[in-house]
Amino acid sequence: MKKLITGLVIALVLLSCQNEPKTATATNRYTYPDVLNVKGTVTVPQQYGVSSFSDLGTWHSFSLIKDDNKQQIGSFVGPYLMRQQQSLWLSPSFIGLQIKDAQDGSIWDLSKAKNVSNTFYPGLLKQSFEVNQVEVNLYLYSINERSTIITAELVNTATERELQLGWKGSIFAQAFQSFDAGNQSVQVNVNETETAQLVFDSNEISIDDSTYLVNLAPVTLAKDTKHTISAVFSYTFNSEELEKYTALNTYALKNSDALLSKNEKRWNGYIENLMAGSDDALLDIDTYDKLGVKALLTLIHNWRSAAGDIYHQGIVPSYSATYFQGLWAWDSWKHAVAIAPFEGELAKDQIRAMYDYQNEEGMIADCFFRDLSIEGVNWRNTKAPLSGWCIYEVYEQTQDIEFLKELYPKLLKYHEWWYINRDHDKNGLCEYGSTDGTRIAAAWESGMDNAVRFDDAVIIENGNGAYSINQESVDLNAYLAQEKRYIQKIARVLGDVDNEEKYGQEAVALTKMIQDVMYCPEDGYYYDVELKSQKKIQIQGPEGWAPLYNQVATAEQATEVVKVIMDTKRFNTPMPFPTLSAAHNKFNPEKGYWRGPVWLDQAYFGIVGMNNYGFEAEARQMAVKMVESAKGLAHTQEPIRENYHPLTKEGLNASHFSWSAAHILMLF
Numbered sequence: 001m002k003k004l005i006t007g008l009v010i011a012l013v014l015l016s017c018q019n020e021p022k023t024a025t026a027t028n029r030y031t032y033p034d035v036l037n038v039k040g041t042v043t044v045p046q047q048y049g050v051s052s053f054s055d056l057g058t059w060h061s062f063s064l065i066k067d068d069n070k071q072q073i074g075s076f077v078g079p080y081l082m083r084q085q086q087s088l089w090l091s092p093s094f095i096g097l098q099i100k101d102a103q104d105g106s107i108w109d110l111s112k113a114k115n116v117s118n119t120f121y122p123g124l125l126k127q128s129f130e131v132n133q134v135e136v137n138l139y140l141y142s143i144n145e146r147s148t149i150i151t152a153e154l155v156n157t158a159t160e161r162e163l164q165l166g167w168k169g170s171i172f173a174q175a176f177q178s179f180d181a182g183n184q185s186v187q188v189n190v191n192e193t194e195t196a197q198l199v200f201d202s203n204e205i206s207i208d209d210s211t212y213l214v215n216l217a218p219v220t221l222a223k224d225t226k227h228t229i230s231a232v233f234s235y236t237f238n239s240e241e242l243e244k245y246t247a248l249n250t251y252a253l254k255n256s257d258a259l260l261s262k263n264e265k266r267w268n269g270y271i272e273n274l275m276a277g278s279d280d281a282l283l284d285i286d287t288y289d290k291l292g293v294k295a296l297l298t299l300i301h302n303w304r305s306a307a308g309d310i311y312h313q314g315i316v317p318s319y320s321a322t323y324f325q326g327l328w329a330w331d332s333w334k335h336a337v338a339i340a341p342f343e344g345e346l347a348k349d350q351i352r353a354m355y356d357y358q359n360e361e362g363m364i365a366d367c368f369f370r371d372l373s374i375e376g377v378n379w380r381n382t383k384a385p386l387s388g389w390c391i392y393e394v395y396e397q398t399q400d401i402e403f404l405k406e407l408y409p410k411l412l413k414y415h416e417w418w419y420i421n422r423d424h425d426k427n428g429l430c431e432y433g434s435t436d437g438t439r440i441a442a443a444w445e446s447g448m449d450n451a452v453r454f455d456d457a458v459i460i461e462n463g464n465g466a467y468s469i470n471q472e473s474v475d476l477n478a479y480l481a482q483e484k485r486y487i488q489k490i491a492r493v494l495g496d497v498d499n500e501e502k503y504g505q506e507a508v509a510l511t512k513m514i515q516d517v518m519y520c521p522e523d524g525y526y527y528d529v530e531l532k533s534q535k536k537i538q539i540q541g542p543e544g545w546a547p548l549y550n551q552v553a554t555a556e557q558a559t560e561v562v563k564v565i566m567d568t569k570r571f572n573t574p575m576p577f578p579t580l581s582a583a584h585n586k587f588n589p590e591k592g593y594w595r596g597p598v599w600l601d602q603a604y605f606g607i608v609g610m611n612n613y614g615f616e617a618e619a620r621q622m623a624v625k626m627v628e629s630a631k632g633l634a635h636t637q638e639p640i641r642e643n644y645h646p647l648t649k650e651g652l653n654a655s656h657f658s659w660s661a662a663h664i665l666m667l668f
Contacts, residue, residue, distance in 0.1 A: 029122040029267045032293045037637035038120045039064045042077055045088040045172045049655065050320040051639060052080050053125055055142035057305030057313050057346075059083075059370075060196075060235040062140055062148065064118040064125055065093075070111040072096070073129055075169070076140050076150065081190065081235060082304070084325040084369045090176070090188065090196055094169040095150050095231055097138065099131070102162040102218040108132055122297060123267035133158035134221075141263045143252055145305030145313070146245045147234040151256045154228070156221035164218045167200060167231050170211040179212075181205040185246065186212045195242050199232045199249040230256045237307050237370075270296060270342050274665075283624070291627065291634045292668060298640050298661035299339050303346065308370040312353035313346055315339065318642070318654040326369035327353055329383035330447050331659050333390035334601060338662035340397035347394045348403050351387065355410050362417035363435075366444065380436045381445035384476060385418060387411060388483035392490055401493070408490055412499070415483055421466040422476075424531060428513060429477050431468035431531065437461065442469045446476070448579065448594040452586045453528055453539040460531075470531040474518045475546035481510040482550035511552040519553070524560025526553070540570060540581035541594075542602035548609025558613035565606055566618060575629040576622050577603035578646035589645045589652075597643035597652050598626070604663035623667060640664070 038053050040063045052061035063077035075096030080089050099108040113129035113136075120126075125140040135155040143149050152165070171179065171188055176196075178189045184203055188196040204215040219227055232249035236242045252259060274292050305313045310327060315335040317324040332354050340347035357365040357377060364387070366378040388411055395404045422430045434441035443454045457469040484507035491500035518526050520536050526544040527536040545561055547553040553561065565571045570581040580587050580596045589596035603626050610619040631649045632638030640660045641651030 029124075029264070029271050032271070032290060033119050033121055034637060035122070035290050035294045036120065036297055036639060038125070039066045039118060040077055041066055041069060041072075042089045042092045045090070045175045047089060048320075048322075050080055050087075051655070052078060052301075052319075053120060053140075054148075054301055054319070055123055055303070057145040057303045058142050058148060058235065059146075059237075059304060059307060060090075060148070060233070061301070061319065062125060064120060064127065067116065067118055073110040073113050073116055073127070074098070074136070074138070076125055076127070076138070079148070079196070079233060079235065081194075081196070082319055082325050083194075083322075084371055084374050085322050086374065087319075087322045087325065088175055089172065090190070091169060091171045094171060094196075095198065095233060096168050097136070097152050098166040098168050098213070099134070099154075100164040100166070100215075102164040121267075122271065122293060123263055123300075134163075139260060141260070143232070143259050143263075144245070144248060146236055146241065147232055147249050147252070149230055149232045149249075149252055149256060149259060151228060151230045151260065153226060154221070155226045156223060158223065160220065160222045162218055162220045164215060165227075165229050166202075166213065166215040167198075168211070168213045169198075173210050179207065179210065181207045181212065184250070186214075193238050195234075195236050197234050197236070197242065197246065197249075199234070199246060199253065201229070201253050228256060270300075273341055287634050288627075288668060291664060294640060295661035295664040296342065298656050299335065299658055299665075301656060302335075302658045303343075304370075306349075306353075309368060309372045310353060310370050311356045312349035314350040314353040315346070315658050317659065318657050320639070320656045321654040324654060326367050326375075328367040329354055329364055330386055333386040334659045334662045334666075336390050337393045338665045340394045344394070344398040344400070348398065348400065351390055351394060351407060354387070355407065358410060358414065361421070362413035363421070364414055380438065380441035381432075381434045383445060384447055385415065385479045385483050387414060388486035388490075392486045395490075395493075404490060404493060408494060408496075411487065411490070415480070415487060418480060421462060422468055424460060424462050424468045424470075428510060429472040429517065429529075430480060431470070431472050432476055433462070433466065433468035434459070435465045435467070437467045439469060442467065446473060448541070448543075450592070451539075451541055451543075451594045452580055452584065453537055453541055453543065455586075456537075468531075471528045471537055472518075472531060473528045473543060474514065474526045475543035477510060477514050477518070478546040478550040478552050481507050481514065481552045484510065514547060514552050515554055515557065518547075519557050521560075523564075524557070525564050526557075526561065540564065540584065542577065542579055542599075542606065545606045545609050548612055549605040550609075551612050553613070555613060558609075558615075562610055562613070562615050562618060565610065565622070571606075572622070573598075573646040575644055575646045575649040576626050577606050582646065589647060593643075593653075596646060598630075598646050599643045600626075600660040600663045604667055607667060627664075 038051050052063040054061035059082045060079040065072045072093050075093040113131040116129040118127050127138040137153040139151045176188045180187050185199045200214045202216045206213045230253050232252050234245045302315045314327045317331050332350050336347040336350040364382050366381050368377040369375050391407050418430050422433050432442050432445040439459045459467050484503040487503040526547050548558050569583050573582050575598050577598050578596050579594050587596045607619045607623045627634050629649050630644050632651050639655040642653035642657040
């Protein structure tokens, strides 16, 4: 469910449209051109810093050509194939339009085209140009989880003429094993199982080592008449998929108009949903509108369909980082909540995908990938318990009670796993830990990999394959208290009276323990505590405001925590909410990862936490400051970043980062 922060909801307008208007209005996706810059040039297969377009969970993407690239007019850049640790560009331009005069056989020089424009609209790449009195529009968009269609629409503005249209393209020699022409298609065998295929409405195909040319039947174009041709690209992972999508793509060639209308209707629906907020005269609404669209696009571009060892569709952290082509637990919970208002089935499947990797004991794996032969499942640790929140919020959006029934017993098993495996002294306060006895995996379990609070932690054994660090973490227990309340809500919906009462009572008891044991009245902040001595580990990080987000603090305690958050020497930095107090001697935003950079998920928890306790003005102030100070976030075409420098406000680490985008959507 979208979290509405009082007075800070993006103001937006309803839309409805079936075909592209001549002039964009606030009622369609054409109001938001080039919110992200997806223009580029590719010269080698391995190129980092990818910025491209995909949709519907395809494992490939495309980019627009740069405006000054005359030689590639009539084409798009790519595709880029997303493969764990081995992502690559298959081609600088695999699908390009060719126009010939059918009478004399001369090939038109598209580099001399006029009025060239390359535009990215939500859900659509478009290139337009004029050449030899023919107006050309090229469209590229996804049609299913494996396929992308490219359509060329030509309007002849001269006297009647006969043209022969076609497609041409090349591939990088080092990017494939073999290249063949089939029946109305060219096929690139990337390896023994993965195939990139392009399907045409023609058998006239010529091919050499790394290029192909397809000639379609000549067509006579009268003055002011339109003619459309299409090609469909697919990237599949086994022979059964190749056969299935070849048939689907052959059908798609003859139905491009209907498919484009379907694409537009779906994206206009997204925009309408996104824009259905409240007006706020104190904000630059246009800026926040575009930021909302950018955030939604980031999630959709990171949408990956079920494939290989990923059994349900989900959203990866970042398509542009080769090491992020998998699913992570706490990322997934956040992604699902944010995308649920737009794609309910995707949200539900994101949760199912993680529970596919729940073991017999109830633990959920930290992460896994499409091809486990490249990198295996990380069973060394799990992640912070946010799935109860996620399941209930997705149910609220979808009202799918069968989904709730499906996940409920699995959630109960996971929740109880924490107390069996991560409560060393069985006092009801849990610790982060690992299955392999390493402290680094225990820190990973928190999600805050190298946080200063774990610098002196020691690993201790709980049982066979179950280890804890010797400190009870405040954020972990606050999440568990919140999860008990969500289980209570789910039990109420499902009529499970016993568990409704049980988890309600446990939530009250755990809340009291957190208040009594983990709050420090001397400095007004929450801390982890050392296991035996119960001494507070007085490192101030975002874990200290987790009790406000999870609503386990008293009103008086929350008031003091907000004072710490608002302190300009600690967390109210030029870009607020660093992951370590700026006053700490280990504060290191440039290279610290979790030792200073601003992560938008933790900032979200802080803002919502303040709002939960009535500090609405402070929440608003910090939210606006965070968004408008972050360089490249709200006022440019730059991608949303993994985290940000709290002093310089520069974006850091991975680009096109999903959970940053997810929390922007949830916040506004």
